Amino acid sequence: xxxxxLIALGEKYVMRTYGRYPLALVRGEGARVWxxxxxxxxxxxxxxxxxxxxxxxxxxxxAVREQVGKLIHCSNLYWIEPQVExxxxxxxxxxxxKVFFCNSGAEANExxxxxxxxxxxxxxxxxxxxxxxxxxxFHGRTLATLTATGQxxxxxxxxxxxAGFKYVPFNDLASLRxxxxxxxxxxxxxxxxxxxxxxxxNKDYLQAVRALCDDEGLLLIFDEVQCGLGRTGYxxxxxxxxxxxxxxxxxxxxAGGVPIGAMLAKEKAAAAFGPGDHASTFGGNPLATAAGVxxxxxxxxxxxxxNARVLGEYFYQELERLAREFPQLTDVRGRGFLLGIEIDGxxxxxxxxxxxxxxxxxxxxxxxxxxxxxLTISKDEIDQAIAILKEALQEVLGQGAN
Ligand SMILES: *Cc1c(COP(=O)(O)O)cnc(C)c1O
Numbered sequence: 418x419x420x421x422x423l424i425a426l427g428e429k430y431v432m433r434t435y436g437r438y439p440l441a442l443v444r445g446e447g448a449r450v451w452x453x454x455x456x457x458x459x460x461x462x463x464x465x466x467x468x469x470x471x472x473x474x475x476x477x478x479x480a481v482r483e484q485v486g487k488l489i490h491c492s493n494l495y496w497i498e499p500q501v502e503x504x505x506x507x508x509x510x511x512x513x514x515k516v517f518f519c520n521s522g523a524e525a526n527e528x529x530x531x532x533x534x535x536x537x538x539x540x541x542x543x544x545x546x547x548x549x550x551x552x553x554x555f556h557g558r559t560l561a562t563l564t565a566t567g568q569x570x571x572x573x574x575x576x577x578x579x580a581g582f583k584y585v586p587f588n589d590l591a592s593l594r595x596x597x598x599x600x601x602x603x604x605x606x607x608x609x610x611x612x613x614x615x616x617x618x619n620k621d622y623l624q625a626v627r628a629l630c631d632d633e634g635l636l637l638i639f640d641e642v643q644c645g646l647g648r649t650g651y652x653x654x655x656x657x658x659x660x661x662x663x664x665x666x667x668x669x670x671x672a673g674g675v676p677i678g679a680m681l682a683k684e685k686a687a688a689a690f691g692p693g694d695h696a697s698t699f700g701g702n703p704l705a706t707a708a709g710v711x712x713x714x715x716x717x718x719x720x721x722x723x724n725a726r727v728l729g730e731y732f733y734q735e736l737e738r739l740a741r742e743f744p745q746l747t748d749v750r751g752r753g754f755l756l757g758i759e760i761d762g763x764x765x766x767x768x769x770x771x772x773x774x775x776x777x778x779x780x781x782x783x784x785x786x787x788x789x790x791x792l793t794i795s796k797d798e799i800d801q802a803i804a805i806l807k808e809a810l811q812e813v814l815g816q817g818a819n
Contacts, residue, residue: 420453438772445472448791448798450777461790461802462777466611466643466755469670470715471791477673480711481704488703493696500701503709510717511653512661513681517690518701522642522668523557525678528695529605529664530561532682533636534581536689537602541634546580547600548638551587553613554606556640565605568613587613588622594629603636603664604629608654611643614785615750615757623658636663636686642678643755646670647716647792650726650753657752673712677705721792728796729753732788735803743810756788757781762814770809776802 418426423441441453448471450460463469470477484499491497504516517528530548537545548565550556556565560579563571567584583601585592587610604626610616630637639662644654646667651657653665663686668678678700699705716722733749736758740746748759760767764780771778779787790799 418453423453438768440772447471448794456775458772458775458777459798459802459805460777461788462779463789463791464674465669465779466648466789467669468674469646469648469792470673470712470721471793472674474673474712474715474793476711476715477675477708480707481675484704484707490699490702490704492698493701497701497703497706499703499706499710503701503706503713506710506713507667507679507681510713511665511681512655512683513665514684515682515687517680517682517695518706519678519680519697520676520699520705521557521678522640522666523559523562523678524697524700525642525666525668525680526556526562526565526605526640527559528678528680529638529640529666529682530565531695532664532680532686532690533603533605533638535694536636536686539689541602542599544600545602547583547598548581548603548605549583549585549593549596549601550604551606551610552584553587553610553616554584554640555610555612555643556605587616588619590622590625590629593626597629597633597635601633601635603638605638605640607640607642607644608658609644609649609752609755611755611787612781614759614781615755615787617750617752618658620658623655623660627660630663638662638664638666640666642666642668644752646713647722647725648753648755648789650722650729652716652722654752670716671712672705672708673715675705675708677709716792719793724794725753725792728794728799729756731796732756732790732799732803735799736788739803739807739810742807743814745814746810751788754788754790754792754794758786758788760784760786766813767806767809770812771805774805774808776805776809778802778806 442450443453444451450458534546550565552567554567556562564578564582585596608618664682671677736749745762751757768780
């Protein structure tokens with residue numbers, strides 16, 4: 418099937434929950450993808466921060482091939498070898514002590530919300546259940562996680578929403594302090610906000626949030642579903658800040674493209690869950706966790722975190738250079754390979770113009786261009802992307818110095 422045929426069938430049979438680009442991707446290798454008409458693209462979307470190892474990383478492909486012929490699924494009524502192995506890898510390489518596996522970012526955050534409530538009921542009092550989250554945050558689309566998401570547009574039409582969430586502006590300690598009360602049980606945030614428009618926390622802010630949580634006996638939950646696993650140039654975003662969360666959630670890049678989610682917790686918080694408190698049929702399943710073990714080892718052993726830190730800085734500077742040429746580009750922000758440009762102009766038209774020239778990027782809220790290259794990207798590929806972006810900006814904005 419070519420693009421047109423596939424799109425026509427999709428419009429007929431698939432529920433319309435996504436605004437999709439008129440393109441079907443059928444194959445990928447490294448930082449390149451091909452559409453159903455055979456056109457090639459440089460992929461700076463990376464399945465929305467999922468394909469951090471590039472497409473079809475050989476170690477992930479080999480691990481999946483091997484596991485799929487051995488044991489695809491096994492109930493959590495039994496111990497699962499790759500699940501235990503991935504948990505060990507995550508714990509030994511982070512500040513957290515125990516792992517619960519699930520299948521997505523939203524599920525990981527659901528698990529975090531449940532654990533925080535259970536812990537607070539035991540340690541802070543039966544009326545402690547409220548979780549303070551940030552404006553412009555994104556935590557998922559299930560009822561609880563969309564309520565945790567501090568963006569009203571995601572709430573509209575779904576009332577009544579679950580009780581127990583309160584929002585404060587990001588990077589504003591006074592507002593957070595004022596919002597804490599006897600009902601508060603936890604603070605939940607993304608160290609670098611992704612879907613909300615690419616906003617990084619300030620270092621002194623996160624450190625003060627940690628101190629506030631310690632003073633008040635609150636759990637601190639970091640949603641690293643997008644910013645974790647090397648994306649910001651650190652294995653986990655919290656490492657840059659020198660602030661350890663009590664609970665951390667992961668998903669997206671964790672299994673190199675195979676669906677997975679994980680909720681990690683310090684021992685004291687993890688102890689609030691006992692057998693029967695939480696579960697997921699597919700969570701930690703052999704196929705997903707075998708892919709996870711291969712993906713995590715590749716991330717650790719192939720210098721990819723370092724690449725995101727070093728080339729992320731280079732990419733950032735190249736974007737800043739473009740911003741000096743085009744006055745409509747008003748802000749460059751983010752960390753590592755989670756970068757955004759604020760554009761005072763039609764962001765969607767820039768995305769389309771890039772696509773025509775063979776570069777995939779995406780936009781947020783109609784005014785932010787977001788860049789999520791694979792962590793394997795080379796300097797040469799960044800230069801190619803910058804050259805295409807510049808042409809697209811010239812076409813759409815009709816100017817640019819040279
Ligand atoms: C993508 C994302 C989620 C939701 O993950 P799903 O796998 O789509 O449920 C949650 N939090 C953050 C920060 C995300 O970027």
